[in-house]
Amino acid sequence: MESVDIILRGEFLISTPSAHDNSGWCRDGAVAVRGGEIVASGTWEEISSRYVSGNIHYRQSGIIMPGLVNAHTHAPMVLFRGIADDLPLKAWLEEHIFPAEANLTPELVSLGAELACAEMIRCGTTAFADMYLFETGIVDVAARAGLRIWAGEGIFDFPSPAFKNGYQALEETERLFSKWKDHELVTITIDPHTPYTCSPELLKACAELSLRTGMGVVTHVAETVWEDREIRKKHGGMSPVAYLDSLGLLNERLVAVHCVVPDAKDIRLLADRRVSVVHCPESNLKLASGVAPVPALLEAGVATALGTDGAASNNDLNMLGEMDTVAKIHKGITGNPECVSAGEALSMCTSMAADALGRTDIGRIEPGCRADIVIVDLDAVHMRPCFNPVSQIVYAAGPGDVQDVMVNGRFLMIDRKLLTIDERAILEKAASLARSS
Template structure:
């Protein structure tokens, strides 16, 4: 496929007008001002359009689309125990698949090409991701109670089977990570054994870290150290880790994250909704920590339109740190693309570069709210709508274009998700 006369964000996230981009198979094969000699097949007219890297969602719980709008205006603990957990307890494998297909449809519609997910019954999320042809780092959020260690838990066998059957499948689009749900939902034996298993299995880690003040304070009471120090001490950061939220980090925690190459996945909309607080994104950047962007689940967002998260991400730290100069549009866009790809262990994704995987989106910039174009980076972050995405490609395959979904039967996905939600409610 050849994108002709299209504006792009290049590998340095600089704006280049009127380029030609050739896609060969799954890769970006040509970027240039001159029309290439090679025949790339289909020609896409790029007039009035912007081509940029697809967005990477660094923290999601994709089947939670079924809980969209189900629990609102509640305190976190009530939200979890009175609404979320009882609903989730009734979800079947089919519901997990249906919720995932709905979520993946929403993601490709809004330009997300890859997501780092944490949930349960991941085999069915993997099946949905394979059908939807989206990229996904999947993990089961390990929890434990009592004295049981990781090797005593059913999740140990589940992870063995997931790694054997799905890790690096679909040309590497599916990756299996390990996940520890959080400090407060597991015991120390589980944490250290999971860390050991991750190293042995050579896979990545995904955790919730310092999301609430209560979590931080109680961890300090229990272990006499912050959650970041506790995870570090127990070996969790011995493998590349994505830590969602990172709101209540203390001074030393930033050094721990930096020294261990931990990615901080900021989820600003979810944090606003659950009143969890604000992470110190400017400090994370200043410390040289890899900062990525996540939607979190649809129960706390309430959509997977990551352009909303991008705008809010670029705004709230200005207000919360009383400094309008923090978080540049380029930083925000890189967090929503390349930094997320790095956190997933996908070094050849997340940027428009020859040899990279062709994970591309196209925005229609010939719109009133995108005019004039003084600085396209400003327009992408502060003016663009998720619905401006008119084209989404993963590994060189078109998944969405101008209202059409090519890997998902959208009517069926919506119908099945509605049926699943109704069925679960009937059991509550």
């Protein structure tokens, strides 16, 4: 018998959600974890016949599953939750969000990041990709909370509250890269905001830094019809995707967020260049930007992840809700109930999301993977009976059902109690912010 740090045991285990059928799970499942790594997973019978531990974490009504990956957000925007609803993207951004962001300070950003981390842990998210201002403070908060983070300082042509211009933000990106390059939980990315808020020269500088360092690039692209029209007008008829290609940005290091309005040629180009896409269905719906052609992207072989986007256009950071939405919206659009299955939706925020962000050792419960694991409680009236745990997670579960959260072998929440964040203090600060505005 081999000794491990902890064995998790639950009524069900979802190891790697299958995109094509509702398999990839078993009853009475268990996971053996040692040194933050998954040593083995399978039925309790299999695991208990090979491994021993003084720490058996048993949830009789629990679904053990990979932690969820929120592949695109702006975490501190939880501070703007509900300040400007029901507006088109351009008016929302230019008349409400940019003016509100002009008053941001590093302290406010850190407060927002902590509130966001608490919300994400409660929703079963173990990793997130963040683009914002004063990103250094967000990385500190996430690392302290024990979450896995991809982080990039937002890069624009115009001055941001954090930096005078995009080149200073690029320097900050390099500084963060050197500071965090050996950290287990942190990956720094280069985050030009959009093709229309960055000049071609600045975008080229981003591409060059990526080529030189191997860093990933994250950018919003092809989010609206307006953007598509503007870019085509300014750049000789090129679509936003083709325009980024002309600047050397389209490659396997690029994460293209939104892609609501790519044409068939763009989809081919994204697939050929092995670009990953992040689909943010609720944010795109709320801003009436449209719906990304996810079935066509998946069909073309584009790794497509899910993200909430910022809470100001969502208005929460709940990946369980995002999965439910993505599985339904494409059925409605295509008239095909088989389109985006529950397994496909779940893989878009676990294994496929990890692949999209360039990590094959998270997003699944398999030997050799990092132990980023959540346990969802079935002991609730909306969760019984349970015939298929994948269906239950995608179509029935809510944030309140997430019971335990582990990242890299460390518990961040046990029995719905956050262990790395002082939730009460954060709630009080966030509540008083709204009262004083």
